[in-house]
Amino acid sequence: MTSGQEVSATLAADSERLLLPRLMVGSNPFQGVSYKSEALRREYRSRFSRPEAILEVIGHCLELGVTTAHCYARQAQVEALKMAQARYGGLPDTVAVLPDVYEAMARQTGEMAGTATREKIKFIVRSMPRLVSAGVSGNVLPLVEEVLETEIGLVSQVHPRIILLHGMLADMACAIRHRSVVETFIKKVRATGAVAGLATHNLGVMWRNLTAMELSVPVIMAPFNPLGFMMNPSVDACLDVAGDRGSTLIIAKKVLAGGVIEPEGALRYVFEEVGVESAAIGVATIEEAEKTFGAARSILGDDFDRRYEIAS
Amino acid sequence: MSRAIRLAIVGVGEMGVSRAVVANALPCYELVCLVEQSRMVGRIAARQFGVPCYRSLTRAMRQEDVDAVMVCTPPHAHCEVAIEAVRAGKHVLCEKPLGTTLPESKRMLEAARHTGAVHQVGYDMRFHPVYAKAKQLLDSGVIGDVRYLMAVAHDGEVAERVDISKRKDLIDRGGLFGVFAPHVIDIVLWYGGEIEELAALGTAGNAEGLVDFASAVCRFRGGAHGIVDLGWSHHGIDKPHFNFTMTGTKGSMLVETDQLCLRLQEPTDDFGRGESVLYGPEIWGRTGFDFTGKPLSREMEAFAGAITSGRSGSPSWEDGYRVDEFVAALKATASQPAIVSFPLDRDEREWGKNDDIWPRSECYARGG
Incomplete structure (x- = not known):
């Protein structure tokens, strides 16, 4: 097995450029997300509350040649990425998704797990649709801005190359054509030197509304998998966007449909049938990393290490 | 019904706004107005969603051509609002619980039975x-x-x-x-x-x-x-x-x-x-x-499907009762x-x- 120092010597060359890789390590397991069972969610939450556990997985992915990791603004993930970057010569590159509203607000109130705080945060999160929809005139934009600033401050410790607006906010803003939320986000992200993009669970609807608002983004992260899981409003609509998206690059997510399909078929689908540039795949163990990214290497061959220029 | 369902949403709280967002994204609906008692909230919501916001359903139904109403008020207001809507011949999706008392729920159910309107209750699970x-x-x-x-x-x-x-x-x-x-x-x-x-x-x-x-x-x-x-x-x-x-x-x-x-x-x-x-x-x-990640849009699609196909809503107010x-x-x-x-x-x-x-x-x- 390659040592950490060798990995960094081999792969650090690309790290200064603003490029989109073919593969990145997804963060769902580190977030405690599973689509298979509550037991797995509990296990992920417990194990990945320690940065060292995240580092172990990310470190192994680096050794497999996956040099970019996806993250949320969570302390354990940021700490793990900082440790990895210190150990592996600045790698992995990071792609952040903001905001993680619960965590951001817990930080703002100065504690992470107090019951009273948790309740306040839950209340605010439940109110988010109303708050966001109220828009500028309802004095909500400052709240969104504050959350974004807090989160950007946290993830900037790991120098993200791309920062995506979380799907819930991005979908809502696009559905009601709330242009100012998207523009505010883009402006704030650009000020950090990163590329701003959008995450979505509704690619077809988002694309239609972005077009109507005459907004374009260089990167969109959206579900693509052979089961059509979360490809809304339909598989065909998502494939239509993928086939006619100009210079916008796509990062596929939910590639393994929540872990219920095998990597080989899923990767062939996203890279060969859909033709996305990049895929983010969460792995929770070294074995999963080897199986998933091993399959990717055999499918992509030399293309595994390809990077795409991101339109400014 | 071949055109989009012309929808009024009563109550612009968490559920009302969520439904308005979803209605904007679903082609089967055209959000035509909102109803909200709070002037300030109503003003903001009207501006955001680009539709008029009225202070009463009576006024909204008089001013606008409405096919369906979604009742997203606090539960204590469900009964009167929902009954007014079904009696006016509108299809109604009412948030859960149906009423706050059994007699209220019964009144709602009886009112709906006599109109032929599609009635559904918001049990989205x-x-x-x-x-x-x-x-x-x-x-x-x-x-x-x-x-x-x-x-x-x-x-x-x-x-x-x-x-x-x-x-x-x-x-x-x-x-x-x-x-x-x-x-x-x-x-x-x-x-x-x-x-x-x-x-x-x-x-x-x-x-x-x-x-x-x-x-x-x-x-x-x-x-x-x-x-x-x-x-x-x-x-x-x-x-x-x-x-x-x-x-x-x-x-x-x-x-x-x-x-x-x-x-x-x-x-x-x-x-x-x-x-x-x-x-x-x-x-x-x-x-x-x-x-x-909630099944809100599937529920609203089912309500629209019941209206356009002439089927009963499910879960109906009978189920709610x-x-x-x-x-x-x-x-x-x-x-x-x-x-x-x-x-x-x-x-x-x-x-x-x-x-x-x-x-x-x-x-x-x-x-x-």
Whole structure:
């Protein structure tokens, strides 16, 4: 097995450029997300509350040649990425998704797990649709801005190359054509030197509304998998966007449909049938990393290490 | 109806705004107006959604050409608003619970029956792909005649709660019986059918005596044995767990949010003998607009489908009434143990006078 120092010597060359890789390590397991069972969610939450556990997985992915990791603004993930970057010569590159509203607000109130705080945060999160929809005139934009600033401050410790607006906010803003939320986000992200993009669970609807608002983004992260899981409003609509998206690059997510399909078929689908540039795949163990990214290497061959220029 | 359904949303709170967002994204709807009593909220919402906002439904229906109304007000206003809408011939989706008292729910149901309008109640768990698949499999007879149904719903909503204002809000909304129980009960009745009799026990899990745990044993009309265990003050739970176990004459089915597990005695065309697991993503299907991962858009698509095809809404207000009836019996026997026979309206003296299904006082356990 390659040592950490060798990995960094081999792969650090690309790290200064603003490029989109073919593969990145997804963060769902580190977030405690599973689509298979509550037991797995509990296990992920417990194990990945320690940065060292995240580092172990990310470190192994680096050794497999996956040099970019996806993250949320969570302390354990940021700490793990900082440790990895210190150990592996600045790698992995990071792609952040903001905001993680619960965590951001817990930080703002100065504690992470107090019951009273948790309740306040839950209340605010439940109110988010109303708050966001109220828009500028309802004095909500400052709240969104504050959350974004807090989160950007946290993830900037790991120098993200791309920062995506979380799907819930991005979908809502696009559905009601709330242009100012998207523009505010883009402006704030650009000020950090990163590329701003959008995450979505509704690619077809988002694309239609972005077009109507005459907004374009260089990167969109959206579900693509052979089961059509979360490809809304339909598989065909998502494939239509993928086939006619100009210079916008796509990062596929939910590639393994929540872990219920095998990597080989899923990767062939996203890279060969859909033709996305990049895929983010969460792995929770070294074995999963080897199986998933091993399959990717055999499918992509030399293309595994390809990077795409991101339109400014 | 070939054009989009012209929709009015009454109440611009969390649910009203969420539905307005979804309606904007679904091509089957055209949001034509909002109704909100608060001038400030109404002004902001009108500007944001680009539609007029009225202070009363009466005015909205006079000014706008409306096909359907979604009632997203606090529960105490459901009855009057929903009845006004159905009497005006509008199709109505009313948030849960249907009414705040059994007589209210009954009035709503009677009003809807006489109009021919599509009426639906907002029990959106039915539209979650895993719970919906379980219903489809039950109806197909894959586990045979159901003899046993157990529903376990646990949450950590009020464990260690110290926020008094939040607790007051939960009590005002009916406590465990009003906030937490109805969605689960709707699924229990959807899967198991009508209830014949029920007995329950309720217990406080906190210093204030609020009922935090309620368990019912019941008999379904078909003879099946039912157990419903509700608790929202369990520790270490940050998301509610809803688990259903059904055992029939040919096998068992275990259903939770992420997966459905079948254990069959004999193979069928689709499943082998022994255990088969279906995960959510395998049966997810598509929706016009996934919002926050909840089945809200699927529910709204079903409502639109019922309107355009002339079908009945499902869950209907009749289903909503049955849930209210179950909850009323559950709450009454949780504090005063007794066996209750259904339907409750056979004895108007007992259930008609003590109107409130969820009076604050009865959110408390005995001795609390």
